[in-house]
């Protein structure tokens with residue numbers, strides 16, 4: 001994990017690193033033999049540079065009897081790349097990302113409609129195993145809720161690794177739902193030969209339907225993932241319009257974008273227990289007037305966010321405003337305040353007031 005926050009020292013299987021290139025995903029049915037795994041890896045590497053099928057967004061509505069639609073939950077421990085994957089699949093940022101763990105705190109739905117198929121992806125917070133506070137209990141409830149009643153689960157791990165935090169998420173997966181093992185950050189794996197034993201070990205951990213080594217930040221890999229997921233989605237009418245990308249409002253996105261800038265522009269010394277509340281969101285034609293409060297737990301944290309002569313807070317505001325202007329296609333006036341609410345993350349009522357499940 002790239003975060004400074006360490007998981008409890010679990011047994012980690014890590015592959016040594018050397019020179020390498022990006023591979024494309026190829027899924028495999030869970031194979032029993034070394035040969036099958038080797039063949040899959042060879043295929044993944046050979047398919048580098050293969051043509052990407054054109055995005056075939058639905059321009060005319062297919063008849064209801066031909067529409068395919070299903071829910072796909074994206075789950076995994078913190079920081080494995082779930083939100084990066086969701087954004088790549090949707091083709092637009094709908095879930096914020098940062099190198100800090102616990103960036104995603106809500107169930108975020110992102111849709112993509114291609115030809116007759118509507119993919120409804122559900123991004124989830126990374127399952128928390130470290131602190132048992134009210135905030136983390138809420139995040140974990142969100143994960144548990146999301147893995148039930150979906151058509152497919154995409155279980156994301158970092159390729160070549162599996163530790164206690166991964167195992168805790170894996171234990172939540174219902175046996176009845178098909179699950180794909182997505183070995184992400186494959187670009188960081190340089191000795192590919194050594195991934196085969198890891199994949200074999202993963203086969204024994206769960207009855208995965210397929211194994212997909214890939215990189216969420218590689219467009220060709222993401223493209224192929226659609227084909228892999230499609231066959232698990234039932235023939236049924238679409239749930240959303242063909243052009244819809246998320247079920248979240250612009251107001252919600254405003255809070256998330258500010259929190260993303262906060263997470264990205266502050267160092268690891270700022271505890272993860274800070275959140276953003278939108279106090280005002282007004283639309284006047286093409287103009288949005290937004291007032292937001294960043295909530296922190298201690299006075300000392302407030303100083304970290306405001307920075308010397310207010311520089312840090314100013315930068316958070318400027319970067320958030322630019323992104324909100326791109327998102328809304330209009331002008332944005334953004335005011336941000338910082339307030340201390342000590343102990344909020346351990347107070348169930350406050351956690352709810354601040355918009356968590």
Ligand SMILES: Nc1nc2c(ncn2[C@@H]2O[C@H](COP(=O)(O)OP(=O)(O)OP(=O)(O)O)[C@@H](O)[C@H]2O)c(=O)[nH]1
Nearest residue numbers: 079080081082083084097101102103104126215216
């Ligand atoms: N090298 C590499 N980095 C990646 C890849 N996918 C994601 N990342 C990086 O991994 C970090 C975490 O990504 P996120 O998408 O925020 O991870 P997450 O699983 O949603 O994290 P939580 O919100 O904590 O649950 C970011 O710095 C990403 O840029 C990948 O395929 N390769």
